[in-house]
Amino acid sequence: MRLYKTKRWERKRAAVLRRDEYLCRECKRYGKTTQATTVHHIYPLEQYPEWKWATWNMLSLCDACHNKMHDRDNGALTALGQSWVDRISPPP
Numbered sequence: 001m002r003l004y005k006t007k008r009w010e011r012k013r014a015a016v017l018r019r020d021e022y023l024c025r026e027c028k029r030y031g032k033t034t035q036a037t038t039v040h041h042i043y044p045l046e047q048y049p050e051w052k053w054a055t056w057n058m059l060s061l062c063d064a065c066h067n068k069m070h071d072r073d074n075g076a077l078t079a080l081g082q083s084w085v086d087r088i089s090p091p092p
């Protein structure tokens, strides 16, 4: 995915990590504090390119949790990934 190589993404990613205080939001649900290393698109880029730059659509995660959001084989959302889609709605 080319997006992840751009300067604009680099800045956006840094802003999202800062917003989430550099902690994994999935681990946080279980009271764990784990350093976030990845910014995930809740509504996947491929299906929702209009929300590519929407900060509300982004989630700071650790690598382990990010791996749990996507199916290893096809990159599609897992049930856990889908649960975030269900939890987060686009702002009005």
Ligand SMILES: [Zn+2]
Pocket (backbone or CB within 6 Å): 024, 025, 026, 027, 028, 034, 061, 062, 063, 064, 065, 066
């Ligand atoms: Zn985590």
Ligand SMILES: [Zn+2]
Pocket (backbone or CB within 6 Å): 039, 040, 041, 066, 069, 070
């Ligand atoms: Zn992701």
